[in-house]
Amino acid sequence: xxxxxxxxxxxxxFFGFARLLRHHAFPIAPEQVTGFMKAVTLLGPxxxxxxxxxxxxTLAPPPDRHGEFDAHFRAYFYNGTKPSIEGEKDDETRIKxxxxxxxxxxxxxRKEEGGELSSAxxxxxxxxxxxxxxxxxxxxxxxxxxxxxxRSFRTVRTPSRGKxxxxxxxxxxxxxxxxxxxxxxxxRQTVPRKLLLLIDVSxxxxxxxxxxxxxxxxxxxxxxxxxxxxxxxxxxxxTSALRIRDRNQALARxxxxxxxxxxxxxxxxxxxxxxxxxxxxxxxxxxxVVILSDALERGDHAELETAMxxxxxxxxxxxxxxxxxxxxxxxxxxxALRAILPDLDDLIDGSSLTSLTDxxxxxxxxxxxxxxxxxxxx
Amino acid sequence: xxxxxxxTVATSAEAVAQHLAASRYLADDSLATAIFLxxxxxxxxxxxxxxGVGKTEAAKAIAELLGRDLVRLQCYEGIDAAHALYEWNYQxxxxxxxxxGEHEIDIYDDRFLIxxxxxxxxxxxxxxxxxxxxxxxxxxxxxxxxxxxxxxxxISIPERGTIRAAAQPIVILTSNRTRELAEALRRRCVYHxxxxxxxxxxxxxxxxxAGDVAEATARAVAAAVQTIRARPLxxxxxxxxxxxxxxxxxxxxxxxxxxxEAFRRAIGVLIKDEEDLSYIAPELGRIVEEALx
Numbered sequence: 023x024x025x026x027x028x029x030x031x032x033x034x035x036f037f038g039f040a041r042l043l044r045h046h047a048f049p050i051a052p053e054q055v056t057g058f059m060k061a062v063t064l065l066g067p068x069x070x071x072x073x074x075x076x077x078x079x080t081l082a083p084p085p086d087r088h089g090e091f092d093a094h095f096r097a098y099f100y101n102g103t104k105p106s107i108e109g110e111k112d113d114e115t116r117i118k119x120x121x122x123x124x125x126x127x128x129x130x131x132r133k134e135e136g137g138e139l140s141s142a143x144x145x146x147x148x149x150x151x152x153x154x155x156x157x158x159x160x161x162x163x164x165x166x167x168x169x170x171x172x173r174s175f176r177t178v179r180t181p182s183r184g185k186x187x188x189x190x191x192x193x194x195x196x197x198x199x200x201x202x203x204x205x206x207x208x209x210r211q212t213v214p215r216k217l218l219l220l221i222d223v224s225x226x227x228x229x230x231x232x233x234x235x236x237x238x239x240x241x242x243x244x245x246x247x248x249x250x251x252x253x254x255x256x257x258x259x260x261t262s263a264l265r266i267r268d269r270n271q272a273l274a275r276x277x278x279x280x281x282x283x284x285x286x287x288x289x290x291x292x293x294x295x296x297x298x299x300x301x302x303x304x305x306x307x308x309x310x311v312v313i314l315s316d317a318l319e320r321g322d323h324a325e326l327e328t329a330m331x332x333x334x335x336x337x338x339x340x341x342x343x344x345x346x347x348x349x350x351x352x353x354x355x356x357x358a359l360r361a362i363l364p365d366l367d368d369l370i371d372g373s374s375l376t377s378l379t380d381x382x383x384x385x386x387x388x389x390x391x392x393x394x395x396x397x398x399x400x
Numbered sequence: 401x402x403x404x405x406x407x408t409v410a411t412s413a414e415a416v417a418q419h420l421a422a423s424r425y426l427a428d429d430s431l432a433t434a435i436f437l438x439x440x441x442x443x444x445x446x447x448x449x450x451x452g453v454g455k456t457e458a459a460k461a462i463a464e465l466l467g468r469d470l471v472r473l474q475c476y477e478g479i480d481a482a483h484a485l486y487e488w489n490y491q492x493x494x495x496x497x498x499x500x501g502e503h504e505i506d507i508y509d510d511r512f513l514i515x516x517x518x519x520x521x522x523x524x525x526x527x528x529x530x531x532x533x534x535x536x537x538x539x540x541x542x543x544x545x546x547x548x549x550x551x552x553x554x555i556s557i558p559e560r561g562t563i564r565a566a567a568q569p570i571v572i573l574t575s576n577r578t579r580e581l582a583e584a585l586r587r588r589c590v591y592h593x594x595x596x597x598x599x600x601x602x603x604x605x606x607x608x609x610a611g612d613v614a615e616a617t618a619r620a621v622a623a624a625v626q627t628i629r630a631r632p633l634x635x636x637x638x639x640x641x642x643x644x645x646x647x648x649x650x651x652x653x654x655x656x657x658x659x660x661e662a663f664r665r666a667i668g669v670l671i672k673d674e675e676d677l678s679y680i681a682p683e684l685g686r687i688v689e690e691a692l693x
Contacts, residue, residue, distance in 0.1 A: 082590075
């Protein structure tokens with residue numbers, strides 16, 4: 023690697039800026055730095071703005087980190103002080119994605135919330151921990167084959183009932199010197215649908231969140247494509263934290279990323295925020311979406327209704343698992359639940375790992391919609 | 401349009417912006433800079449942004465400004481090498497084998513090769529503009545396949561060897577950001593995020609694009625669209641929809657509808673989601689009246 027001293031003096035600041043960005047977890051490749059310097063030369067540069075434009079085009083910071091990038095740029099090129107980063111400008115969705123979360127932030131949250139969280143885990147571990155573990159292990163093994171499937175555009179070889187695969191058949195014919203062996207067939211592949219879990223981490227769900235996170239970890243480990251978000255007053259994507267194989271490590275990282283533990287719920291607005299980010303809402307398209315929440319939306323539920331309608335239109339199957347349904351006297355009587363009931367495919371008991379794992383493993387099997395079932399019992 | 405040398409057009413970012421304006425595409429300084437850098441550095445240009453901000457239009461404008469043919473590859477889930485690079489014409493190969501009888505025949509001859517967009521671009525004697533549209537819809541495997549093409553501008557066909565570009569193409573990739581693209585792809589490209597234009601620029605775009613729209617109408621439409629986009633809609637209107645709205649309202653007005661009414665009646669060309677329509681309907685009158693002031 024080139025050492026700082028051997029650089030031409032004029033190039034050093036640009037090299038230094040790239041190093042600074044790397045230090046703040048912006049993934050910058052060496053060829054991008056060369057591109058940056060070439061771009062600066064091409065543009066003149068006639069003003070600081072030219073340097074900024076060159077940096078934006080060649081170092082390519084992700085759009086959701088532009089605010090942070092600008093703060094570093096200003097601090098580095100204008101006055102050399104440390105930037106004060108006050109969150110992103112684009113704060114309307116209040117969404118945190120675990121990519122690019124900085125280590126320092128993780129640690130402060132861990133200090134504040136760790137005690138409460140670990141005590142909750144402790145409480146559960148004294149319960150039927152061993153049985154839960156076995157159940158989750160079985161759930162993980164069965165999951166990918168139990169999820170509903172869809173037909174893909176890709177094709178696989180099949181011994182019978184498929185379309186003629188001319189490409190491979192021709193190769194066979196040529197290698198057999200013109201003899202026609204039995205033709206090779208292909209048919210469209212079936213792939214498991216995505217699984218999207220939206221976990222409520224508000225105060226009213228406190229008793230269940232630890233269980234839900236364990237379930238989420240097993241889902242990420244077992245399914246080909248699973249996405250996990252938590253929501254309370256804001257939305258956090260924790261999928262990549264849960265990709266760590268060791269459950270304790272994964273849960274500790276996920277716990278550190280979420281900073282609205284045991285707070286209030288703003289289910290409607292957070293679900294709308296989820297839908298307003300194309301990258302996130304595309305997870306829901308054609309997926310089996312399971313919301314783990316008591317759906318106790320206070321006040322006006324118009325936003326929740328809109329969000330659920332949109333989610334239901336995107337999803338293959340939209341299910342709500344509420345711990346309240348564990349009580350045999352439970353009826354969907356609140357105004358919010360009554361309003362969203364027609365959009366739900368399932369409204370099920372989310373009070374125990376047993377019922378949840380059984381339900382998720384049965385997602386591929388058709389069932390009457392939530393409103394038909396609950397109309398019958400209420 | 402006559403073909404021009406890329407370097408003579410792209411002398412500076414301002415020159416690029418001017419040439420694009422002549423092709424009826426208004427680019428802000430940042431976008432013009434990114435296009436200028438992509439042309440001069442010989443790197444692909446990756447444009448990301450919400451649907452309807454003019455990413456595909458930018459590619460068309462670049463092709464027009466350089467006087468080059470535009471080859472478009474629309475990505476979708478499941479797209480693979482046979483759709484993007486090349487495919488053998490198996491039926492013709494089989495027929496040729498049957499006709500050849502005892503004679504030797506090269507079934508991997510050029511006449512049996514169907515060139516798909518990427519191979520077409522490489523084989524073209526002149527430089528082409530290649531648009532890889534909505535790369536975020538394709539699978540990760542396809543992205544990796546493209547990576548090879550983008551770094552070396554070459555394709556290896558097992559039966560024929562490696563085909564290198566006769567003239568290095570100008571490549572534009574677009575993405576709606578429905579999924580995160582691989583870092584490897586981003587870093588090979590010059591990157592630009594296109595946002596929605598501000599009201600003034602949008603009014604200018606409407607004036608340029610719409611057929612017969614008064615300046616006051618264009619300004620009103622731009623102002624109203626800015627307000628509408630700020631609402632939490634499922635499908636916020638793009639620039640093309642704004643242009644259509646201005647056009648439609650003008651047609652209705654000429655047909656005898658008074659102003660605020662003409663805008664309200666033409667709303668169907670701006671908002672194309674039933675739920676969004678019912679959400680915005682109670683406020684629409686006020687938004688239009690405020691925009692018309």
